[in-house]
Amino acid sequence: MTTRPFPDDFLFGAATAAYQIEGAALEDGRKASIWDAFARVPGAVIDGDNGDIACDHYHRYRDDVAMMRDLGLQTYRFSTSWSRVRPDGGAVNQAGVDFYSRLVDELLGADILPWLTLYHWDMPQALQEKGGWTNRDVVGRFLEYAGTMHDALGDRVNVWTTLNEPWCSSFLSYTGGEHAPGHTSIAEGLLAAHHQLLAHGETIRELRGRDANLNLGITLNHTVADAADPQNPADVDAARRVDGQFNRWFLDPIYRGEYPADIIEDFRAVDADAVAQFESAVQDGDLETISQRIDTQGVNYYHGDLLSGTAPEHPPISGAPRTERKGRSPYPSDAGIHAVERGLARTAQNWEIQPEGLTRLLRRLSDGYTAERGVTLYVTENGAAFDDVVAEDGQVHDEDRVEYVRAHLGAVLDAADAGVDVRGFFYWSLMDNFEWAWGYDKRFGIVRVDYDTQQRTVKDSGREYARIIAARSL
Ligand code: BG6
Numbered sequence: 084m085t086t087r088p089f090p091d092d093f094l095f096g097a098a099t100a101a102y103q104i105e106g107a108a109l110e111d112g113r114k115a116s117i118w119d120a121f122a123r124v125p126g127a128v129i130d131g132d133n134g135d136i137a138c139d140h141y142h143r144y145r146d147d148v149a150m151m152r153d154l155g156l157q158t159y160r161f162s163t164s165w166s167r168v169r170p171d172g173g174a175v176n177q178a179g180v181d182f183y184s185r186l187v188d189e190l191l192g193a194d195i196l197p198w199l200t201l202y203h204w205d206m207p208q209a210l211q212e213k214g215g216w217t218n219r220d221v222v223g224r225f226l227e228y229a230g231t232m233h234d235a236l237g238d239r240v241n242v243w244t245t246l247n248e249p250w251c252s253s254f255l256s257y258t259g260g261e262h263a264p265g266h267t268s269i270a271e272g273l274l275a276a277h278h279q280l281l282a283h284g285e286t287i288r289e290l291r292g293r294d295a296n297l298n299l300g301i302t303l304n305h306t307v308a309d310a311a312d313p314q315n316p317a318d319v320d321a322a323r324r325v326d327g328q329f330n331r332w333f334l335d336p337i338y339r340g341e342y343p344a345d346i347i348e349d350f351r352a353v354d355a356d357a358v359a360q361f362e363s364a365v366q367d368g369d370l371e372t373i374s375q376r377i378d379t380q381g382v383n384y385y386h387g388d389l390l391s392g393t394a395p396e397h398p399p400i401s402g403a404p405r406t407e408r409k410g411r412s413p414y415p416s417d418a419g420i421h422a423v424e425r426g427l428a429r430t431a432q433n434w435e436i437q438p439e440g441l442t443r444l445l446r447r448l449s450d451g452y453t454a455e456r457g458v459t460l461y462v463t464e465n466g467a468a469f470d471d472v473v474a475e476d477g478q479v480h481d482e483d484r485v486e487y488v489r490a491h492l493g494a495v496l497d498a499a500d501a502g503v504d505v506r507g508f509f510y511w512s513l514m515d516n517f518e519w520a521w522g523y524d525k526r527f528g529i530v531r532v533d534y535d536t537q538q539r540t541v542k543d544s545g546r547e548y549a550r551i552i553a554a555r556s557l
Pocket of ligand 1: 432
């Protein structure tokens, strides 16, 4: 069997997010975030689960870091919790800051590079009560929070990511109703997305001004939208709309300083008043702020979509509501768009397994946006939920996940071979955790978590990942 080496500077890591693993929801001064509140809305999360305890990482972080070291991880992507650090969105909670300081020290002691994300969806509920991301004032609160984290960790943390997947924390949350705060307004989705991008740009400007050596960036989630029949104009248009709302709505302002005009018109056709509100919210200078130079873009990729615009009905395309909540589609102009079955194997969430989509995505990002600006790409999330079973030997022989990881790492190497500047891969997730609207029902980890005992068990996929990291080849 031939082996494929990874470039010398390629980083192998795993990712988590604060609310999904920490628990200790009301300890040491932390107060409710929008997810604490939303998880209590009947029907919002499968089985009524919440993150009160989660993986109890807040108390077990030392053991968890030791486990990362044993796996050979070179880097660990985690998020800090705004509601732990500034519980009301205002005054600083020093105990919360101290937790992240201890975590960073532990990582550095284990020779693991901390890869810090400032916003992975847990805004203080107190700010949501003032309108959350629809309120422009929140941008200033976010900047204060970012400054607190940099004051505390800037001497030890070099890689700073502003936002994780703003599509999810705007359209899926304020328009689709599937994520916190669970609203179903097109105008709110547009305002939330704009203010998040503004918070991103302001934070990049602030941190760059503080230290020119920082590695600064954002993580976006992407789809690969293909037309079911490339000769059929309705299918081509369906793919354009999904790509535009999911990918270009964020890429174009960040890299080109403009929102995609065709998508604005799609939104206007559905809700002219929402677009009028959005247009008056975009102030002079905003797009210049949003398009600040970044060093790194994180790419989260799970699957693509094969789309038809001609089907008579439209069952949800990927990302549409999956819980019993009846939100509206997070794609405001999705009328008539229909995801077509193409016979690919699927994960336990019914997500298609499409590794070649990752190669095409990375090439498209590089060719269209990042290469000419010298921005480096990192796959900051990729992974899958499968119905894991604990075998009689006490182990999890998750062959499907082993295959998944190998196939997607191969897809990253294919992109690198094609000349894409992609320098790292973070498996989602280090361990089973609170998967948002899916609660604890779906397990993504390369490490199993027994939620009764909090015992961690490295799955076969974890062992295979560790082997690949040690060999630095596939
Ligand atoms: C990404 C998020 O959207 O996908 C993660 O950044 C998330 O936080 C992961 O857990 C899997 O999605 P889900 O909806 O199954 O939790």
